[in-house]
Amino acid sequence: MSTRAGAEGAEGAVGAGPAAWPMARVLAAPLLTLALLAPSLPWIWRAWFSSPLDAWGWVFLLLGCLWWFLVLDLLSAVPSDAGSAVDHAGWPWLALGVGVAVLGLALDVRVALAAAALACGWAVAWLLNGGRVALLLLPALLLGLLALPTTGYLLQQGWIALGGLLGLAGWSAPAGPGVLLLKAGVALGALALGLLLAWLGRLGRLGAPRPAITAYAVAVLVGAAGLVLALNPPAFGPPVALVEDEWAFGSWLGAEIPVSPAEQRLFADSRRLSKRLYSTRDGRRVSVLLVESDDVHALHTPEYCLSGSGWRLSRDEALRDADGLGFGAEAPAAGVLTAARGRQRLSGVYWFSSPQRSSGDLAGLRLQRRLTPGERYSMTLVTAVGDADASAEQALGDFVREAPWTAPAP
Amino acid sequence: MSVPGHAEAVAGAARWWPLAVGALLVAAGLLAQRPSVLMGEPLAHLLLVGTAALLLLHRLRQAGTLRWGQGDSVWLGVGLALAAAVAGFASPLAGALRPVLLQGALALLLLSAVVVLFGARMAGRLAAPILVLFLFVPVLPLFEAALSYPLRRLSALLAAGLLSVGPGEVRLAGTELSWGELKVSVTSACSGLTLLQNLLWVAWWTVLLRHAGFRPRFLHALLAVPAVIIANTLRVVALALGAAWFGEGILTGTPHVVIGWVAVALAAGLFLAMEQVFPATAPAPD
Numbered sequence: 186m187s188t189r190a191g192a193e194g195a196e197g198a199v200g201a202g203p204a205a206w207p208m209a210r211v212l213a214a215p216l217l218t219l220a221l222l223a224p225s226l227p228w229i230w231r232a233w234f235s236s237p238l239d240a241w242g243w244v245f246l247l248l249g250c251l252w253w254f255l256v257l258d259l260l261s262a263v264p265s266d267a268g269s270a271v272d273h274a275g276w277p278w279l280a281l282g283v284g285v286a287v288l289g290l291a292l293d294v295r296v297a298l299a300a301a302a303l304a305c306g307w308a309v310a311w312l313l314n315g316g317r318v319a320l321l322l323l324p325a326l327l328l329g330l331l332a333l334p335t336t337g338y339l340l341q342q343g344w345i346a347l348g349g350l351l352g353l354a355g356w357s358a359p360a361g362p363g364v365l366l367l368k369a370g371v372a373l374g375a376l377a378l379g380l381l382l383a384w385l386g387r388l389g390r391l392g393a394p395r396p397a398i399t400a401y402a403v404a405v406l407v408g409a410a411g412l413v414l415a416l417n418p419p420a421f422g423p424p425v426a427l428v429e430d431e432w433a434f435g436s437w438l439g440a441e442i443p444v445s446p447a448e449q450r451l452f453a454d455s456r457r458l459s460k461r462l463y464s465t466r467d468g469r470r471v472s473v474l475l476v477e478s479d480d481v482h483a484l485h486t487p488e489y490c491l492s493g494s495g496w497r498l499s500r501d502e503a504l505r506d507a508d509g510l511g512f513g514a515e516a517p518a519a520g521v522l523t524a525a526r527g528r529q530r531l532s533g534v535y536w537f538s539s540p541q542r543s544s545g546d547l548a549g550l551r552l553q554r555r556l557t558p559g560e561r562y563s564m565t566l567v568t569a570v571g572d573a574d575a576s577a578e579q580a581l582g583d584f585v586r587e588a589p590w591t592a593p594a595p
Numbered sequence: 596m597s598v599p600g601h602a603e604a605v606a607g608a609a610r611w612w613p614l615a616v617g618a619l620l621v622a623a624g625l626l627a628q629r630p631s632v633l634m635g636e637p638l639a640h641l642l643l644v645g646t647a648a649l650l651l652l653h654r655l656r657q658a659g660t661l662r663w664g665q666g667d668s669v670w671l672g673v674g675l676a677l678a679a680a681v682a683g684f685a686s687p688l689a690g691a692l693r694p695v696l697l698q699g700a701l702a703l704l705l706l707s708a709v710v711v712l713f714g715a716r717m718a719g720r721l722a723a724p725i726l727v728l729f730l731f732v733p734v735l736p737l738f739e740a741a742l743s744y745p746l747r748r749l750s751a752l753l754a755a756g757l758l759s760v761g762p763g764e765v766r767l768a769g770t771e772l773s774w775g776e777l778k779v780s781v782t783s784a785c786s787g788l789t790l791l792q793n794l795l796w797v798a799w800w801t802v803l804l805r806h807a808g809f810r811p812r813f814l815h816a817l818l819a820v821p822a823v824i825i826a827n828t829l830r831v832v833a834l835a836l837g838a839a840w841f842g843e844g845i846l847t848g849t850p851h852v853v854i855g856w857v858a859v860a861l862a863a864g865l866f867l868a869m870e871q872v873f874p875a876t877a878p879a880p881d
Binding site: 419 | 667669670672673684693696703711
């Protein structure tokens with residue numbers, strides 16, 4: 186990856202001689218990306234080594250960087266872009282990146298800020314180096330996104346949703362190491378796309394997209410985001426909590442048990458981490474995990490620790506009346522999940538709470554934080570484990586029906 | 596020698612692309628339906644979905660080939676996709692209208708793809724079947740809930756007016772008719788909604804075969820509404836008269852069902868008779 190290769194590539198892509206592509210044009214995009222990503226780096230670094238769904242993220246980042254530098258060599262094969270020094274087709278992408286950043290800042294979503302940094306860097310590369318170069322750099326952007334924490338979780342959710350959409354019974358999401366395979370599959374797809382684009386470039390068939398086409402691509406992405414939000418609207422309910430000083434109720438008897446090392450690692454910044462095991466004489470067992478924190482970032486969705494413990498999720502969606510969990514009129518806005526590990530079956534319900542309201546997902550919690558800042562936040566996870574779907578679901582239903590829940594008025 | 600053959604093969608393959616896109620749209624449309632609406636409700640829903648799917652495939656077959664991103668129609672696609680985004684983001688705030696905005700976002704997004712792939716003209720031809728498939732049928736229960744009372748009230752009001760021409764005092768409270776000693780309540784089942792749903796697909800096929808262009812088709816199809824109101828009002832009057840002469844037993848059982856079917860035939864006949872208002876404008880291209 187010599188400087189000469191970069192200079193040649195620059196000459197080829199812009200088509201106005203080396204003077205038209207000074208080194209600043211080549212370096213501007215990666216430097217800007219690095220600058221925008223810098224505040225997120227500590228969080229990214231920590232997640233790579235503590236979260237099972239985000240492990241090995243640095244490999245994808247490394248691959249992305251390698252691809253970026255490789256493109257500088259490939260540029261010599263790309264036909265020149267005649268015309269202005271700035272490719273205006275890049276503006277919609279920059280607008281999208283800025284929009285995501287504003288949303289990330291408004292809701293305090295770290296992954297949105299990091300993704301926006303990558304998108305803005307790529308858009309600047311488009312503006313300065315042309316659409317064909319940006320298309321060749323697309324795999325680097327995709328690999329960079331795969332390196333970010335939370336993308337593994339989103340891929341897992343997408344996989345479960347795909348199974349639900351296709352109506353495939355028994356379709357389950359991969360457990361922790363399986364998510365890495367899923368990410369590796371996406372990465373291979375991105376690299377294959379890059380090779381295809383490079384080949385088309387060598388054949389002279391890689392055209393620079395028109396501004397209208399890029400504007401359409403961005404509009405479709407925004408429209409698809411709106412559709413996803415419409416399908417998964419944030420919902421709020423009463424702040425339901427388990428009455429803590431009642432260790433025995435109905436047929437259940439509870440005891441405090443130690444949390445697992447994975448849970449300890451994931452919720453290391455929490456103010457309180459407590460786990461109880463409730464059991465009955467006939468062998469039903471339900472665990473209740475309670476995490477409290479002053480910082481919403483210290484809370485995670487339970488899919489992280491479950492996937493890290495080898496559970497394969499087959500269902501993960503919002504709690505509905507049809508689920509028949511006996512919270513009564515004071516049901517929290519919650520998520521329900523089912524998972525399998527070998528012959529074991531798990532059925533669970535979880536929700537995030539502030540003193541004001543409950544929510545079934547972290548996005549709702551972030552929204553709560555903006556609505557009523559400076560409060561204490563908690564996550565409650567109730568899980569039942571059995572040998573078959575029915576027994577786990579029945580144990581969970583029995584426990585929820587008999588447990589002493591409280592929903593203090595805000 | 597082989598070059599023309601190759602060109603023909605490429606052109607032949609290209610002709611299949613629109614049909615493939617159509618098949619994908621129909622498959623997505625079937626996924627977008629609620630099984631309870633499609634299978635558990637009147638046959639009219641299934642017929643509407645089938646008609647929309649048929650029209651989609653038929654019209655895309657005429658598209659010839661893909662016109663990916665040509666002309667200025669891409670900006671129309673951008674506008675439609677952004678409208679889909681607005682509908683999607685507004686959906687969580689829309690309360691009872693949430694399903695309408697959700698399905699609307701999906702329909703607009705797909706319509707934008709049609710604009711970009713086949714041009715604005717083809718999108719205009721596909722707009723009606725796409726909206727029926729992705730928006731109208733999936734939210735029919737919502738329409739029914741919204742239209743039930745107005746239709747019941749209208750039929751009761753018109754029936755009261757007709758009955759008041761004859762002897763005896765007619766009183767109307769909401770949707771309940773009092774005629775002498777007799778009380779007839781126009782319930783949801785008597786609202787005429789089922790009649791309307793059945794007549795909708797009859798009307799759709801009629802206007803497709805009799806007219807060319809959206810405007811005459813739409814205006815002619817609108818006549819289905821007065822046809823349904825007239826037929827339903829006459830059904831309510833017939834039931835009231837029947838109950839007065841033969842007893843209230845006529846309000847339930849076989850006579851009630853028979854009168855219902857007669858009303859369906861009457862509504863269809865009235866709609867077809869109204870063709871005099873909208874004579875066939877041109878041989879339909881479909």
